[in-house]
Amino acid sequence: MQLRIIIVIVVSLSIGKTYAQDSTEIFSQLKDNTSPFMDFKEVFYSSPSLKSYERNYSFSQLAASNLNNRQDLYVYQKGSGNNGYQIEADSYLKSNSSSTLWGKAYYRNEKQTRVNYNESNDYDLIYPYVMADTIGGDLLSETYFFSGGFTKQLESFQYGLYASYRGLQSYRDRDPRPKNISSDIDAVLSISKPIYKQYDIALDLKFRKYNQNNDLQFVSELGAPLVFHDAGLGVYNSLLAGNRTKAYYNGHAFGGQLNIAPNDRNGFITQIGYKQFEFYKLLSNIIFPIVEVTDNTFNVLIGYTKEDITQNFAIKLGAFHSKRSGLEAKFNNRDASVSIEKISEDIRYISEQKTLNLQAIYGRKAAKLDWYIQGNAKLSQQNQQYISPDRKFEYSNLLLGLNLRGIKTFQTTMLTAQLGIKKLQNLTGDYYWNDLNNQTGIYEMLTANYASLTASNFQLNGNIRLDYQFSNNLIFFVQSASSYTSYRNNYSGRQLIIATGFIF
Amino acid sequence: MQILKTIGLSIALATMLLLNACKKDNNLSIKQTELNVSLKNPENLQGVFLKDAAITFKEINSGSIYTSSELVNNSFEIMLPEGSYDVTLEGTVEYKEDGQSIISNVRGYQNGLVVNGTSANLKLSLFLYDDDANFVIKEIFFTGTQTAEGKNYNGDKYFIIYNNSDEILFADGLIIAQSKFLTTSKIEYTPDIMSSAFTTSDIVMVPGDGDDYPIEPGKSFVVANNAINHLEYNSASLDLTKADFELGLISSINVDNPEVTDLINVTNSLLMHDRGFKTFVLARLNGTTEDFKQNNTYTYTYLSGIGTVMTADSYKIPNEWILDAVNLSVASEFEWIVTDPSLDMGWTYVGKVDKDANRYGKSVTRKILSTTPEGREILKDTNNSTVDFEPETKPSLFK
Numbered sequence A: 001m002q003l004r005i006i007i008v009i010v011v012s013l014s015i016g017k018t019y020a021q022d023s024t025e026i027f028s029q030l031k032d033n034t035s036p037f038m039d040f041k042e043v044f045y046s047s048p049s050l051k052s053y054e055r056n057y058s059f060s061q062l063a064a065s066n067l068n069n070r071q072d073l074y075v076y077q078k079g080s081g082n083n084g085y086q087i088e089a090d091s092y093l094k095s096n097s098s099s100t101l102w103g104k105a106y107y108r109n110e111k112q113t114r115v116n117y118n119e120s121n122d123y124d125l126i127y128p129y130v131m132a133d134t135i136g137g138d139l140l141s142e143t144y145f146f147s148g149g150f151t152k153q154l155e156s157f158q159y160g161l162y163a164s165y166r167g168l169q170s171y172r173d174r175d176p177r178p179k180n181i182s183s184d185i186d187a188v189l190s191i192s193k194p195i196y197k198q199y200d201i202a203l204d205l206k207f208r209k210y211n212q213n214n215d216l217q218f219v220s221e222l223g224a225p226l227v228f229h230d231a232g233l234g235v236y237n238s239l240l241a242g243n244r245t246k247a248y249y250n251g252h253a254f255g256g257q258l259n260i261a262p263n264d265r266n267g268f269i270t271q272i273g274y275k276q277f278e279f280y281k282l283l284s285n286i287i288f289p290i291v292e293v294t295d296n297t298f299n300v301l302i303g304y305t306k307e308d309i310t311q312n313f314a315i316k317l318g319a320f321h322s323k324r325s326g327l328e329a330k331f332n333n334r335d336a337s338v339s340i341e342k343i344s345e346d347i348r349y350i351s352e353q354k355t356l357n358l359q360a361i362y363g364r365k366a367a368k369l370d371w372y373i374q375g376n377a378k379l380s381q382q383n384q385q386y387i388s389p390d391r392k393f394e395y396s397n398l399l400l401g402l403n404l405r406g407i408k409t410f411q412t413t414m415l416t417a418q419l420g421i422k423k424l425q426n427l428t429g430d431y432y433w434n435d436l437n438n439q440t441g442i443y444e445m446l447t448a449n450y451a452s453l454t455a456s457n458f459q460l461n462g463n464i465r466l467d468y469q470f471s472n473n474l475i476f477f478v479q480s481a482s483s484y485t486s487y488r489n490n491y492s493g494r495q496l497i498i499a500t501g502f503i504f
Numbered sequence B: 001m002q003i004l005k006t007i008g009l010s011i012a013l014a015t016m017l018l019l020n021a022c023k024k025d026n027n028l029s030i031k032q033t034e035l036n037v038s039l040k041n042p043e044n045l046q047g048v049f050l051k052d053a054a055i056t057f058k059e060i061n062s063g064s065i066y067t068s069s070e071l072v073n074n075s076f077e078i079m080l081p082e083g084s085y086d087v088t089l090e091g092t093v094e095y096k097e098d099g100q101s102i103i104s105n106v107r108g109y110q111n112g113l114v115v116n117g118t119s120a121n122l123k124l125s126l127f128l129y130d131d132d133a134n135f136v137i138k139e140i141f142f143t144g145t146q147t148a149e150g151k152n153y154n155g156d157k158y159f160i161i162y163n164n165s166d167e168i169l170f171a172d173g174l175i176i177a178q179s180k181f182l183t184t185s186k187i188e189y190t191p192d193i194m195s196s197a198f199t200t201s202d203i204v205m206v207p208g209d210g211d212d213y214p215i216e217p218g219k220s221f222v223v224a225n226n227a228i229n230h231l232e233y234n235s236a237s238l239d240l241t242k243a244d245f246e247l248g249l250i251s252s253i254n255v256d257n258p259e260v261t262d263l264i265n266v267t268n269s270l271l272m273h274d275r276g277f278k279t280f281v282l283a284r285l286n287g288t289t290e291d292f293k294q295n296n297t298y299t300y301t302y303l304s305g306i307g308t309v310m311t312a313d314s315y316k317i318p319n320e321w322i323l324d325a326v327n328l329s330v331a332s333e334f335e336w337i338v339t340d341p342s343l344d345m346g347w348t349y350v351g352k353v354d355k356d357a358n359r360y361g362k363s364v365t366r367k368i369l370s371t372t373p374e375g376r377e378i379l380k381d382t383n384n385s386t387v388d389f390e391p392e393t394k395p396s397l398f399k
Helices: A002-017 A023-034 A036-045 A048-053 A441-453 B002-023 B289-295
Strands: A059-071 A081-096 A099-115 A137-154 A157-171 A177-196 A199-217 A246-262 A267-283 A291-307 A311-332 A341-364 A370-386 A391-409 A413-432 A457-471 A474-487 A492-503 B032-040 B046-059 B065-068 B075-081 B083-097 B100-115 B119-128 B135-141 B158-163 B174-179 B197-205 B220-224 B279-284 B297-303 B309-318 B322-327 B363-366 B368-371 B377-379 B389-393
Touching (some): A023 A036, A023 A391, A023 A457, A036 A048, A036 A311, A036 A370, A048 A099, A048 A157, A048 A177, A048 A199, A137 A177, A157 A199, A177 A246, A311 B083, A341 B083, A391 A441, A413 A441, A457 A492, B032 B046, B046 B075, B046 B100, B065 B075, B075 B083, B135 B279, B158 B174, B197 B279, B197 B297, B289 B297
Parallel strands (some): B032 B119
Antiparallel strands (some): A059 A081, A059 A492, A137 A157, A157 A177, A177 A199, A199 A246, A246 A267, A267 A291, A291 A311, A341 A370, A370 A391, A413 A457, A457 A474, A474 A492, B032 B075, B046 B065, B083 B100, B100 B119, B135 B158, B135 B363, B174 B197, B174 B279, B197 B309, B279 B322, B297 B309, B363 B389, B368 B377
């Protein structure tokens, strides 16, 4: 059923493109659309009203991939890895000179392994306010994603609209048995206008609606472990711990971004954006939210891009800052006239993240070989604090990376090979949860998470891809990407992705 | 000009968004309340002087504990984070009786004190408590066991009643009663008689004429659910054929051992709550069982979950008749104690959550306070089961 939906969408999106193309242009267009330079500058034209400048050529792809990821060091709530498959369709169509249409759909079926202290969906979105127990285990999930957007030029303005829907269902076939369903809707409205020479200015307004039903069940007659609701750094409200196994998350976000970018893909880029995401968490039989969360995010990006028929160059510096605070309620259940009442609230948890990311890419295109070299340096900081009991967790890391890619075209095939290295160096780290007994599971969880996030490592990654031209407008490809991450004390991480598909 | 307008409008919108981001104060904070606790001395005493006292506040959301011993003019001033608190006080008073100065221990107890706002007040009534020795409940094995097939097995539950005094006591006429109310469900019962009596409908009594069952100091007797060798049916259980008494259970689960004396069911059969949500008391009736049933009925009303007024009948045991009380609960469900705090101001447990899978085969056991030179154990009995009992112990009758 899901496959059928995806295929229908892809065919619909691609309908304007089912004409025969000049065979000599096929690989030229393919190289342009799949080059690392295209990936690199995608963010420059992320505004829906600037999307028409992103690519030179239309592009549609139907792909299937298999992922296997295993990590020795990991954040308990996210699990030690994942494996599964994904079927995906992408399309970017320049239907005529004044409008552009793009879309994406995928279905993912995966198993997250060894998820612990988390029985909820979307940890990165709702952290740290998950339902938790000490047992956990592998978690099965299915994700459905659909998105679409278009850009339309009317007189001197370009209007853009983008919308996406993500549905996620996760479950486990043995106790504890979560059955979680979340839905996530995004929408962006955008308008742009030329301002000076080749530059356009665009303003985006962003909206988001999120909710999740988080239900945990036990079928064993022998009883159940303690179920609690994490409030940050392993702290939980004793009054709400026990058998409260139904939670509901309701959130929304709004934001905006101002963009200045060249319409000929040559020049400077500036972006400044802000987003506020708020959500609350309810438990069954309690009418008051147990926590209300506010997350403010700022992002700034400056960049420069230059391209011609023989070479490409781009550089970008991005800064990101987010601050999340949790307003936590206290309750009283000792009053006989009401079952449970809210009596106070305080901001007791704060999480702050900052990143500074410098990236650059240079590429040369020639008949014999196209090649690209890409480097990046990323400084990231994270700081989490909880008050009463007082706990904290902070670290900073520096990531240095270098990638080389070569693309060689033969008569009906194109071979792409990439090799990359990454060095993650922990710079600082500190934690404090002295109120915890070091024999408890929560102490072990916090300590393991800290060790995972502050572990320096070295990663080697590679990617090889073969594209074969079936006909004038159909290309088949196979691709394999893998990485190996090495930590101290013989810890390691491995990831392998095998993908295949068609481009048309 | 048009370009400038466009830029100006864009910057204005971006500024509005940024200002909105900054308007909320999102720094860590805990609101504090200044609490004044004024102490009310025990009633009907002459010349009462509170010599010392220590007060403890346990916040029920966080589990945080705050204490103070700074007693000034029979009151405490303390800054507390906003929250809901269980308050306990232990102290010493001196009072006059027949011209003599008497020193006694006092306690105070307040359940679910809501502390919020900039300031709050609490008037805490103190009461004397007497730890004179008598029969006490030494052990309650109320969870039962599980068979190898994972089925619940209830016939092997038992009580151990201990003579904690230094003289021979007779078990004849001693009663064990299980509370009508649950410690996990606080309900406003009208009239509220908890300060004067214990509400029950399950009462059993040791038979005898008053001198049939002497119990030596430091000795105990066992009351079993079914006094049989349970190992024949469940390898995880125990042999209770040597129990001193057995309960008369409902016919569907009763297995009678004719060689072991049955307790008398004064009211209903006593079926021990296997998740530990009820309270047990040890008492002596003042009169015959018929007198008791005639003179100690208790009709009360309460609001049901859907708001209708419900009426129920039960029995009440006057607090003065009660020798010992043990409140049982589990942390995740606890809402109140169902005795007057002068009988028991705490509670003990097996299992931390409702239906805890780990509760089977565990009991609660009273702690040993000291041992006399003759080797007699004196059990701890401060009328606070939280401190008097070891929770989740291995039942002592298990091999």
